[in-house]
Amino acid sequence: MKPYIVFNPGEEVSEAHRAWQGCPTIARTKGGRLFAGWYTGGLLEPCIDNYNVLIQSDDNGDTWSHPILAVYTDTENRMRNIDIQLWVDEYNRLWVMWTRSPYFETSTKATIRTEFKFDYHDIFENVEALICNDPDADELVWEEPRYVCEGFIRCKPTICQNGDYIFPAYDWSNLDRYLLRFSSDKGKTFKNVLAAQKPGLAYDETMVYEVGQRLYMVARTQKGYILASYSDDFGESWSEPYEFQKGPNSRFYIARLSSGQLVLVRNASDTLRQGMKVCISEDDGKTFPYELILDTRDNLSYPDLAEGEDGTLYIVYDRERDNRHHLDTATWTSKAAKEILLSKIRLSDIYDGKVGEGSYAAKVISKGGIDYVEK
Numbered sequence: 001m002k003p004y005i006v007f008n009p010g011e012e013v014s015e016a017h018r019a020w021q022g023c024p025t026i027a028r029t030k031g032g033r034l035f036a037g038w039y040t041g042g043l044l045e046p047c048i049d050n051y052n053v054l055i056q057s058d059d060n061g062d063t064w065s066h067p068i069l070a071v072y073t074d075t076e077n078r079m080r081n082i083d084i085q086l087w088v089d090e091y092n093r094l095w096v097m098w099t100r101s102p103y104f105e106t107s108t109k110a111t112i113r114t115e116f117k118f119d120y121h122d123i124f125e126n127v128e129a130l131i132c133n134d135p136d137a138d139e140l141v142w143e144e145p146r147y148v149c150e151g152f153i154r155c156k157p158t159i160c161q162n163g164d165y166i167f168p169a170y171d172w173s174n175l176d177r178y179l180l181r182f183s184s185d186k187g188k189t190f191k192n193v194l195a196a197q198k199p200g201l202a203y204d205e206t207m208v209y210e211v212g213q214r215l216y217m218v219a220r221t222q223k224g225y226i227l228a229s230y231s232d233d234f235g236e237s238w239s240e241p242y243e244f245q246k247g248p249n250s251r252f253y254i255a256r257l258s259s260g261q262l263v264l265v266r267n268a269s270d271t272l273r274q275g276m277k278v279c280i281s282e283d284d285g286k287t288f289p290y291e292l293i294l295d296t297r298d299n300l301s302y303p304d305l306a307e308g309e310d311g312t313l314y315i316v317y318d319r320e321r322d323n324r325h326h327l328d329t330a331t332w333t334s335k336a337a338k339e340i341l342l343s344k345i346r347l348s349d350i351y352d353g354k355v356g357e358g359s360y361a362a363k364v365i366s367k368g369g370i371d372y373v374e375k
Contacts, residue, residue, distance in 0.1 A: 019042070021340060022338075029136050032308065099151075099153060131146070152169060167180070266279070299320045323370075343360065
């Protein structure tokens, strides 16, 4: 195993040693085990000291383990391993993925007290993955880490009706069109597919869903809306992009549930990273008339969702992940929440518009413990 991948890491990755944490992801196995992961380390993001952590729960999210895995910076090759993304495929294989981003020999660690130069955050090299073929086992066995594809992945892949995979690993800096990665051999190899024209530079964070024989791609933008485009020939050509919904420059989650509806998790505000809601569409995304507000607070971001075998929805997101929130420069202390939050709800809760018995919203499952900002 590569030296930057550490199983069962020690106290150094505990909450008490985290000055910030965010961008969570969640997955659920067929046996009912939950895995969650996020991005932390150093004083803020981006930083050479950033790393990813993975935790697990065997009681539906009521309690969680100490990190069972940490993925650190690859110092030998000057590669930051950032933005963990979890996914369970149709074979119940758990994919733990992250993006590799190079930095220079002259790059310095992040600091809040002095001006910080972002001199290593312009290139995202490729996606790497650890795969566990039996994530429900008492003892987890992992394959050797593998190269997946080029680009930056920050959203779950899609399994198409024909069995193909679409990985939304994007190239945000070098192209004026959206880029998707298609695999017809279960993720062993990929071909690049150029999709719709971009309306400007952004963290694309695209997601794809199917309606009949049509592929829909939706993307985050800096234009005040979520963009959409569709393809009727499995990616060979795409429609002109159009406004899917008003929305802030923030990640969202959309996918088809096992019951057939589309689920959308996004900020409740159309302009700010404020509030978090989950919505249901019964007309393949034309409208989302049913919604449940999970949280009304500010600085909420990066929702991700996993569906249980019984239809229960597990939704994670972060709150005030950056320790520059509530920063007191006189004492160099930060009162940022640094929270990872979990909501466990049923479809009926969304239709009713309220959290029902046995469900809950915005439960803190992790909170960073460092308030003092070191030099």
